[in-house]
Amino acid sequence: MAEASISEAExxxxxxxxxxxxxxxxxxxxCGHSYCMSCVTHHWNQQDHNAVYSCPMCKRTFTPRPALYKNVVFAKMVEKLKMTKVKITLNxxxxxxxxxDVCxxxxYKAVKSCLQCLESxxxxxxxxxxxxxxxxxxxxxxxxxxxxxxxxSKHDKQxxxxxxxxxxxxxxxCTMDEHRNHDTVTAVAERTEKQKSLEERQRKVQQIMQETEKRIQELKDAVKTHKHSAQTAVEDSERIFTELIHYIExxxxxxTQMIRDxxxxxxxxxxxxxxxxxxxxxxxxxxxxxxxxxxxTDNHILFLQGFKSLPSPSTSSDFSGITDCSFSFDDVGKSVSQLKEKLEGLCKEEVEKLTDRAKQQVMPLSEHLSPFDEKSLLSLSTLNQQHPVRSKSISRALRELQKYKETP
Known part of the structure; x- marks a missing residue:
């Protein structure tokens, strides 16, 4: 509100x-129009050759050159306006x-200092x-x-x-006293020399800052890439082990169906x-x-007649059917136990390989894996009948599983 009033007054x-x-x-x-003394004087000086003078505002002409009168009221108003404007901007x-030092x-907050008055x-x-x-x-x-x-502090001079x-x-x-015959220059000249050295240091600092920022960005990018690679590895591992679990299931x-059948x-x-x-x-x-x-039977005739009609008993019974019906699933349990041990050993071996390689270097998993590791992971991801099995270890385990499935 106050700024708007000042603008109107200006x-x-x-x-x-x-x-x-x-x-x-x-x-x-x-004509009553007011100007800066220097502005209207300069304007009329340019019209001296015609000896005809005009008001810059209303273009009214005067001959001879009219006298100018100081506008005391305007001078006070302008001074007051300046002071008001300054006070508004003061902090x-x-x-x-x-x-x-005068307030x-x-x-108020000082804006300038005088080196001669030693005041702010x-x-x-x-x-x-x-x-x-x-x-x-x-x-x-x-x-x-x-x-x-x-x-x-000694001579009280600047x-x-x-x-x-x-x-x-x-x-x-001081140059005439204790510093006589010393190598002295003006502060301005020394500032010029020191300014060059300062600028060189600034350039070096800026260069170091740029290199550091570049390394920081590279490290951030590496961390981002590493996180992305790690997340991808986790997702791939989850998918692969899920497929393996599904295959085992x-x-x-x-x-189980074979045993039941x-x-x-x-x-x-x-x-x-x-x-x-x-x-x-x-x-x-x-x-x-x-x-x-x-x-x-007491009657001998009836006994002999009945005995004659009796069929002759078999000398031996055929128990082959009974022998064929005997069965046991002990071999199936042993095969399952052997398969379990082989799968556990294989998984432990492959996990240890991946862990050892991960500890050797800190880099994205996709760059860290050797061809053998990738082959192992691929073999895990292809443990179903629709994909070829590449890992020899997994192949051996699968052959044992197939052998176990075919066991009667």
């Missing part, structure tokens, strides 16, 4: 020629800021400092809290000379033999009863 008190705030405002009495000094009470000024007091210097201007620098460090012999800044009186199911066939055969034997034993018991009854 428009009202601006010079129509330079479009800046009026400096030494003067007014042409005849109070905070921790670490250089304070204005009383709460001090806020914007308001700096403008006043400059306004009062009608003679030789003082040496001004950006606000610094080390003004005393720029003054010779440090302007550099002694290369003692490598320290001195004043001009499938084989387990097939072996064999069990069913053997039991069915045994049950048939059992039925035959039970019929035989029934016939034998019936014959035994007939023989027992015949043995107790």
């Amino acid at each position: 428009d009202q008190f601006s010079c129509p020629v330079c479009l800046d705030l009026l400096k030494d405002p003067v007014t042409i009495i005849s 109070y000094a905070g921790p670490g800021d250089v304070e204005c 009383t009470g709460r001090k 000024y806020c914007q308001i007091h700096f403008e006043r400092h400059e306004a009062f210097r009608t003679g030789k201007r003082h040496k001004i620098t950006d606000a610094t809290g080390r003004l005393q460090g720029m003054i010779c 440090l302007e000379i550099y002694c290369r012999t003692d490598q320290r800044c001195i004043c001009y009186l 499938k084989s387990r199911s097939e072996v 064999e069990e069913k066939a053997k039991v069915s055969r045994a049950e048939k033999v059992l039925e035959e034997l039970e019929r035989d034993i029934s016939d034998l018991r019936r014959r035994e009863a007939e023989l027992e009854q015949l043995s107790h």
Whole structure:
């Protein structure tokens, strides 16, 4: 809100020629327009050859050259406007800021320091400092809290000379005293030389920074690649072991089914033999009863007639069916145990190889694997009937599994 008001006021008190705030405002009495003294004077100086003078604003002409009158009211208003504008942009000094040495009470932040007055000024007091210097201007620098460090403690003079012999800044009186006959140059000249060395150091630091940043980026890229490679390896391993597990599950199911089928066939055969034997034993018991009854017959004729009609008993029974029905799955269990041991040994061997190689180098797994390792992983990934098996170790295990599946 205040900035908008100041902007409007600046428009009202601006010079129509330079479009800046009026400096030494003067007014042409005849038309009432106001200008900077220097602006309207320069304008009329260019019209001296015609001896006809005009107002830059309304173009009204005058002969002879009219007198200019200082506009005291405008001068005060412009000064007040400048002060108001400066105050709005002022900031109070905070921790670490250089304070204005002239401000009383709460001090504003200093913007400039005078090396001759040995004081630091806020914007308001700096403008006043400059306004009062009608003679030789003082040496001004950006606000610094080390003004005393720029003054010779012995002669109370400004440090302007550099002694290369003692490598320290001195004043001009020091060159006539303790630094007489020393290698001395102006501070400006030494600054120029040191600036070159500083720039060279800056270039080296920048070069080192660039190389370091390059290495940092390379390391970040390597880490990113390593993480991606590791994730890919984990996913591939999960997929491969899942396929292996599925293959083993499938084989387990097939072996279980084979055992059940064999069990069913053997039991069915045994049950048939059992039925035959039970019929035989029934016939034998019936014959035994007939023989027992015949043995107790008192009539000799009936006994002889009954004995004659008895069939002759078999000298031996055929027990081949009973022998064929005997069975055992002990060999199947042994084969499964052997397969388990071989698979565990193979997996342990391959995992140890991968672990040893991973410890030898820190690099992406895809670059770290030797052809043999890749062959081993591929063999794991192809443990199903639709893909060729490449690993010799896995092939041996699969042959044992096939042998186990074919065991009766």
